[in-house]
Amino acid sequence: MSVIGSRLLRKEDPKLLTGEGKYIDDIQVAGQLWMGMVRSTQAHAAIASVDLSAALEQPGVVAAYSGKDLTEGYWIAPLPCAWPVTPDMLNPPHYPVAVDEARYVGDIVAVVLAESRYEAADAVEHVVVEYEPLPVVASLTDAVADEKLAHPELGTNKAYTWAIDENPDGVQAALDGSAHKVEATYIQQRLIPSAMEPRGVLAVPSPHGGDITLYSATQVPHILRVMVAATTGIPEQMIRVIAPAVGGGFGAKLNINADEILAVALAQKLGKPVRWTETRTEAAGSTTHGRGQEQHVEIGSDADGKITAIRVKIDADMGAYMQLITPGTPLLGSFLYHGVYEAPAFSFTCEGFFTNKTPTDAYRGAGRPEASYAIERAMDMLAAEVGIDPAEIRRRNYINGGEKFENWDNPAGLTFDSGHYTPNLDLALDLAKYDELRAEQARRREAGESKQLGIGLCTYVEICGLAPSRALGDLGYGAGGWEHATVRMLPTGKVEVVSGSTPHGQGHETSWSMIVADKMGIDPADVTVLHSDTALSPLGLDTYGSRSLAVGGVAIAMAVDKLIDKCKALAAHQLEASVDDIVLEDGNLQVAGSPDTATPIQTMGFAAFTAHDLPEGMEPNLNEAVTYDPPNFAFPFGTHVCVVEVDEDTGEVEMIDYVAVDDCGQQINPLIVEGQVHGGVVQGVAQALWEDAVYDADGNPLNPSFMDYLVPSAAEVPNIRTDSTTTTSTSNPLGVKGVGEAGTIGSAAAAVNAVVDALSHHGVRDMAMPATPQRVWRTIDAAKNGGQA
Amino acid sequence: MIPAAFDYQVAESADHAIALLGEHGDESKLLAGGHSLVPMMKFRLATPTMVIDVGRLDDLRYIRAENGHVAIGALTRHHELENSDVLADACPMLKHVASLVGDPSVRHRGTLGGTLAHSDPASDLPAAVLALGGTLVAQGPSGTREIAANEFFTGYFESVLAPDEMLTEIRVPSGTGGWNYQKFNRRAQDWAIVGVGVADGGKGVSLVNMGSVPLRATAVEEALAGGASAADAAALAAEGTEPPTDLNADADYRGHLARTLVLRALTEAGVS
Amino acid sequence: MEVQITINGTTHTSEVEPRTLLVHHIRDDLGLTGTNVGCDTSSCGACTIHIDGQSAKSCTLLAVQANGADLTTIEGMASGDGLHPMQQAFMENHGLQCGYCTPGMVMAATSFLNENADPSEAEVREGLEGNLCRCTGYHNIVKSVLDCASKGA
Incomplete structure (x- = not known):
């Protein structure tokens, strides 16, 4: 039986279910000092003075530093931005502790070190900072106006302009010549990523040896190691980074954070372990946010609704500083603003702006949910304009007429590996009972019921498998996109996999074991996966952008192939046969057609270990490594159908059904695939209905807690009904695409389309996110009674 | 998030708690279930120097049907209210409203007396007791006094309780006459954006989160008493209120919700 | 002050500051790190344990409030025979x-x-x-x- 494609239960679970799993805050070392961060209460202010004297007198306090105290001897470079998207992008230096100016509420202005968690918290309260307020850029509107400046020394808030705009006149002409045209502005509100585990860090130095071990709740231990070296000047080979069990990331643990560099620098300086765990309030206000864009979308079509042109202009909120991939995040969607549709004329421009708010960066989907939202909202508006059903307008515009295609060149310069959209749509509509829903909707409208039904569609495409290194180089990204894997057979025949991609909930240990077991014909229980420690796994580029399987998983498959080839050579030597005659069947190596020669592949481990009788020139041991650089991205797609009830009396929206039919190519473990979809869907719907990181006009975050920032619970969402189609990728030998972000990419648009659809008979055409009861009720009131929306 | 340091003493009895309050004055706080106080202390929005733990006064945990009313010890937990057979018979509204507070873990710890003394205008149980026309029994150094629920709440998180008084008992009239409670929120675990309690066939109508204190919807009650229809009475739900504006709702929308939910509650309570 | 708390069948006697949150006592003092902290506002439930058999959020309780109580944490759920x-x-x-x-x-x-x-x-x-x-x-x-x-x- 094939292991790949089976619903194998996860290896990770017993530890995590029993409390054996060790997250960052669970790891305690003797003599550790706790950092406490003093954070700016001002969105933009000159730091007139920092008085640490009272804090230093508090019990247990060992040291305290202002930004000025740390300007020399602690680091050699500011915190890194790895993605200068244009050569002239503005990127003001961002040091772990602000020196002269605080630029957002939450910016670190001083740090205290104390012997306990409690003493550090107390000491923070005793640091006195004097601020001289400066004008605050509290919104994108403020930023674009460019009157108040987030970084006065730059003279402007605009950090960069980036475009795919080869034929602007052609796009204009196509729009001008369109029979139908939709123009809309969509707001991608700021979101707080909200992994359940807050971030944390523990730096353990060796005062005599000089090396240092950094534990961090990070998605990117390998990148962190490089960047710690580049930032602190500690030789890279002296740095070991360990990501212990990591409690979710969603992009917010894909960064190089001030606290990480501070912990290393202070641990090195003091010769003592230094640690910190963020509070939820810090996580919400100071760790990166997601989204934060205004999207101006124009879409034209002919009389039948066939798209003639798409033009998109985005204003993107960088926040106060460029974090690791802040500037590039909106551009990850740039290639997808035509969605799953053929667009003869296409233009995309993005301008990035600084504001005095928490820096933005990757958040599940990073750029692609925004793109998917814009095109899928616009398609619904176009359908209304043309006067056809939302499903129909999609059918009419699918790439290759909805028929299967391979290697299709999109208007933004990428090549879609494969796609087959119509059957995927049909399956979703069928599962949702689309026609029945439409009939019920008509009935309720006719009856004038207070609870109206809305059906929202989204057919998305996304980019997985980040990424071909050459493509990243063309985009100005400061690293490659390969992944590394080592597979070794131990003397006892058990197999150890070393993964360069690092899990934080995705089930890598299970999936990687399945790939190995499937190829070798052995029990997945005989495979162990090592990861997330740069000493065990020195080469890797970590986990983000739905890249683990499509890059890392492929690397593992290729390394297993190499290992099997070596086993075959060894077996051929033992059996005195030609290697070309050796086959691997059900875990046994044998001469083809001679079952009596069958030798368990797992016995090769001991033979290679003893090395008593190896073929001429063969090295002892079975240890094969591959670094795989994918030739192309992978482009999963899918159709989501969201069904909502809107209470017209209160504006309350209730999601009553959700169907997700995703196509992520070959699936390794459908159990895990479905789990990824469930979680992604709820995260995307959360943007549509609940979540919004709100600031006031002075740049104060108004809801940095789970009490006010509404991460939904089980009580707010229904079951998610899933199914799939399978269109294998041409980008890699496993035919896999990726699914980590798909749910999020399809769901926000589906949910808002459903809310708008419920109210379309009142003439409602759009609804800002999140569709709060107040906003929905106001919109209804405006449509019915001419009130203010 | 860690509370500032404080001294702590377990009260052995209500008398002991009151003596301790007298001794430590304004800087002391009573701790019952702690589910309002401890979060405020973690944010250092409350920094008492003396915390007096009344959570072990088990003699104040009871639900008893008495002459025409149900007497509930102040330390009775929400979970006990929502599972009470006595309330099921004598005051089903209070039982139901208790089941809507926070989440199950919160209800296992939170107490009726604690939530009333906290006087949060967004809390469910104060509004329920208000609609029911309940009576609160407070004990102080000079004995006990009875306070009508509609005289208890004086301002945002403020009540008529003196610094050296504690609630010991809550009494709600027995009765199963038409009642309903509407809680409108965006997540099940959250406080009500607006809530409405209707008790005794519309004789008591209360509003949650429509001002700085839990409110009686007096305009609605009076209209109903004067023979108005539920719809006409409900239209008056926001009369005389000054609802807050926050991230979930502005004052105007809260007014709309109050009118809508009062009508729903009255209808569900059988008031036409 | 001194508290005596039974966790997963074992009684622990410890000296704690009155302000010590129960979750920190369980995690930092007693080393039972299976119970997690996810928020500051009693909203997320990552710290949920059982006190005398009922679920409670251990981030919203003081350790002193649990003096004398019988607690179960995630570490007490699985038995020798396997998972709960x-x-x-x-x-x-x-x-x-x-x-x-x-x-x-x-x-x-x-x-x-x-x-x-x-x-x-x-x-x-x-x-x-x-x-x-x-x-x-x-x-x-x-x-x-x-x-x-x-x-x-």
């Missing part, structure tokens, strides 16, 4: 991903089933309203709890 039926149900239904909310979810879910042995899906969802998860979309958590209930464990 609720843990087993979570495993079999892929009710966890990153695992951070999981101890709190399991503790909340077992307490919930103690009070409602045969719940509907909607009741399970309401019963878990105080526990947040960012990975699973709750689908498989709800499935796990219903599965556990159906097996009568």
Whole structure:
């Protein structure tokens, strides 16, 4: 039986279910000092003075530093931005502790070190900072106006302009010549990523040896190691980074954070372990946010609704500083603003702006949910304009007429590996009972019921498998996109996999074991996966952008192939046969057609270990490594159908059904695939209905807690009904695409389309996110009674 | 998030708690279930120097049907209210409203007396007791006094309780006459954006989160008493209120919700 | 002050500051790190344990309040024979991903089933309203709890 494609239960679970799993805050070392961060209460202010004297007198306090105290001897470079998207992008230096100016509420202005968690918290309260307020850029509107400046020394808030705009006149002409045209502005509100585990860090130095071990709740231990070296000047080979069990990331643990560099620098300086765990309030206000864009979308079509042109202009909120991939995040969607549709004329421009708010960066989907939202909202508006059903307008515009295609060149310069959209749509509509829903909707409208039904569609495409290194180089990204894997057979025949991609909930240990077991014909229980420690796994580029399987998983498959080839050579030597005659069947190596020669592949481990009788020139041991650089991205797609009830009396929206039919190519473990979809869907719907990181006009975050920032619970969402189609990728030998972000990419648009659809008979055409009861009720009131929306 | 340091003493009895309050004055706080106080202390929005733990006064945990009313010890937990057979018979509204507070873990710890003394205008149980026309029994150094629920709440998180008084008992009239409670929120675990309690066939109508204190919807009650229809009475739900504006709702929308939910509650309570 | 707390059958006598949160006492003083902290506002339930058999959020209690109480944490759920039926149900239904909310979810879910042995899906969802998860979309958590209930464990 094939292991790949089976619903194998996860290896990770017993530890995590029993409390054996060790997250960052669970790891305690003797003599550790706790950092406490003093954070700016001002969105933009000159730091007139920092008085640490009272804090230093508090019990247990060992040291305290202002930004000025740390300007020399602690680091050699500011915190890194790895993605200068244009050569002239503005990127003001961002040091772990602000020196002269605080630029957002939450910016670190001083740090205290104390012997306990409690003493550090107390000491923070005793640091006195004097601020001289400066004008605050509290919104994108403020930023674009460019009157108040987030970084006065730059003279402007605009950090960069980036475009795919080869034929602007052609796009204009196509729009001008369109029979139908939709123009809309969509707001991608700021979101707080909200992994359940807050971030944390523990730096353990060796005062005599000089090396240092950094534990961090990070998605990117390998990148962190490089960047710690580049930032602190500690030789890279002296740095070991360990990501212990990591409690979710969603992009917010894909960064190089001030606290990480501070912990290393202070641990090195003091010769003592230094640690910190963020509070939820810090996580919400100071760790990166997601989204934060205004999207101006124009879409034209002919009389039948066939798209003639798409033009998109985005204003993107960088926040106060460029974090690791802040500037590039909106551009990850740039290639997808035509969605799953053929667009003869296409233009995309993005301008990035600084504001005095928490820096933005990757958040599940990073750029692609925004793109998917814009095109899928616009398609619904176009359908209304043309006067056809939302499903129909999609059918009419699918790439290759909805028929299967391979290697299709999109208007933004990428090549879609494969796609087959119509059957995927049909399956979703069928599962949702689309026609029945439409009939019920008509009935309720006719009856004038207070609870109206809305059906929202989204057919998305996304980019997985980040990424071909050459493509990243063309985009100005400061690293490659390969992944590394080592597979070794131990003397006892058990197999150890070393993964360069690092899990934080995705089930890598299970999936990687399945790939190995499937190829070798052995029990997945005989495979162990090592990861997330740069000493065990020195080469890797970590986990983000739905890249683990499509890059890392492929690397593992290729390394297993190499290992099997070596086993075959060894077996051929033992059996005195030609290697070309050796086959691997059900875990046994044998001469083809001679079952009596069958030798368990797992016995090769001991033979290679003893090395008593190896073929001429063969090295002892079975240890094969591959670094795989994918030739192309992978482009999963899918159709989501969201069904909502809107209470017209209160504006309350209730999601009553959700169907997700995703196509992520070959699936390794459908159990895990479905789990990824469930979680992604709820995260995307959360943007549509609940979540919004709100600031006031002075740049104060108004809801940095789970009490006010509404991460939904089980009580707010229904079951998610899933199914799939399978269109294998041409980008890699496993035919896999990726699914980590798909749910999020399809769901926000589906949910808002459903809310708008419920109210379309009142003439409602759009609804800002999140569709709060107040906003929905106001919109209804405006449509019915001419009130203010 | 860690509370500032404080001294702590377990009260052995209500008398002991009151003596301790007298001794430590304004800087002391009573701790019952702690589910309002401890979060405020973690944010250092409350920094008492003396915390007096009344959570072990088990003699104040009871639900008893008495002459025409149900007497509930102040330390009775929400979970006990929502599972009470006595309330099921004598005051089903209070039982139901208790089941809507926070989440199950919160209800296992939170107490009726604690939530009333906290006087949060967004809390469910104060509004329920208000609609029911309940009576609160407070004990102080000079004995006990009875306070009508509609005289208890004086301002945002403020009540008529003196610094050296504690609630010991809550009494709600027995009765199963038409009642309903509407809680409108965006997540099940959250406080009500607006809530409405209707008790005794519309004789008591209360509003949650429509001002700085839990409110009686007096305009609605009076209209109903004067023979108005539920719809006409409900239209008056926001009369005389000054609802807050926050991230979930502005004052105007809260007014709309109050009118809508009062009508729903009255209808569900059988008031036409 | 001195507190005596029984956790998973073992009685611990410790000296704590009155302000010590129960969750920190359990984690930092007693080394039972399975119980997690996910928020500052009693909203997420990652710290859920059982006190005298009922679920409670240990981040919102002082250790001194638990003096004399009988606590169960996630470490007390599995026995020598294997996982607790609720843990087993979570495993079999892929009710966890990153695992951070999981101890709190399991503790909340077992307490919930103690009070409602045969719940509907909607009741399970309401019963878990105080526990947040960012990975699973709750689908498989709800499935796990219903599965556990159906097996009568």
